[in-house]
């Protein structure tokens with residue numbers, strides 16, 4: 569057995585996901601244990617502020633980074649304690665860090681950058697484990713988008729000899745991976761399709777409070793506003809060919825409000841946002857299939873928090889009537905743990921000196937070994 573821990577906290581800022589994974593070159597990665605460490609409200613507010621700050625106070629930045637790393641260490645501790653595993657048995661922790669800004673095309677003509685708040689030195693010190701971190705910037709340096717990175721892991725887990733598959737992450741933003749069968753000469757294609765829970769959560773918080781629209785019940789109570797949907801879909805991002813990735817820098821409440829007439833009922837806006845998520849995913853799948861000249865998709869495997877939203881899934885099923893949906897748990901990977909698993913796997917790739925990116929996905933000049941190593 570060769571044990572790795574993956575740590576991911578996504579754009580929803582809800583918590584740190586920790587996954588203990590057995591990884592060798594002989595078999596697909598096996599999920600052994602999981603732990604979710606909620607981000608306390610104070611830290612969440614601070615991170616949220618940093619994500620939207622026009623000016624950064626370095627002391628505040630350092631505090632956020634240290635608090636975040638301490639919370640990561642607590643997640644690791646809880647995971648190891650539950651399984652009674654000493655830290656010395658962990659080959660490495662893969663730490664994604666907290667994305668505070670993602671601008672792969674630069675802002676206002678400035679240089680391209682992607683910024684993950686992280687203190688891998690402190691995490692190594694606190695846990696006594698080897699830490700691998702800073703996964704995205706090497707891909708960016710090689711001309712790539714630095715995201716999404718999960719498609720290479722999806723390939724390791726889900727690629728089969730005889731079926732075209734789509735793996736769909738429904739996080740704050742949605743990203744898909746189109747996996748050709750092993751017999752195909754094509755490399756996988758993957759990209760962000762647009763907003764998923766980020767706008768649903770924000771609009772729900774504004775009108776109803778609370779972290780999210782449980783089971784999409786509020787969205788289901790509204791009607792899709794076709795004129796508004798059309799205005800949403802005018803956004804150039806939805807029509808941009810891959811490689812492409814996105815985030816809150818584009819899709820935020822300001823973006824939404826700029827498209828409202830002011831006469832909409834709030835629940836209809838929520839329904840329309842959910843429909844936008846479904847339609848932009850369906851458009852993305854069509855775009856990917858055209859590119860790879862793929863036949864019908866044999867199976868779509870949803871993951872991420874949105875996989876728990878029945879309203880979103882039924883909208884997706886209506887937009888993709890010929891594509892069967894299958895629960896990722898049937899493959900040993902429940903929907904909430906794939907992203908953390910991806911960073912455990914990327915840490916393993918780093919130690920093995922194997923590339924972690926897929927140039928066919930990110931658009932980088934070539935395969936690159938991702939991340940830096942912080943010794944225990």
Ligand SMILES: Nc1ncnc2c1ncn2[C@@H]1O[C@H](COP(=O)(O)OP(=O)(O)OP(=O)(O)O)[C@@H](O)[C@H]1O
Nearest residue numbers: 578579580739740741765780783872873874876877
């Ligand atoms: N039962 C549910 N009903 C509706 N939505 C849900 C449910 N459970 C989770 N979610 C949604 O999932 C979100 C969290 O998803 P997830 O943890 O995958 O996001 P993330 O990893 O932060 O995002 P990203 O992948 O973009 O970085 C919540 O904010 C919520 O919108």
Ligand SMILES: CC(=O)N[C@H]1[C@@H]2OC[C@@H](O2)[C@@H](O)[C@@H]1O[C@H](C)C(=O)O
Nearest residue numbers: 667670715716717718739741743907
């Ligand atoms: C820059 C960044 O943190 N991007 C995230 C985000 O969340 C979903 C989508 O946007 C994806 O591009 C990515 O995360 C996953 C783990 C990825 O890189 O595959």
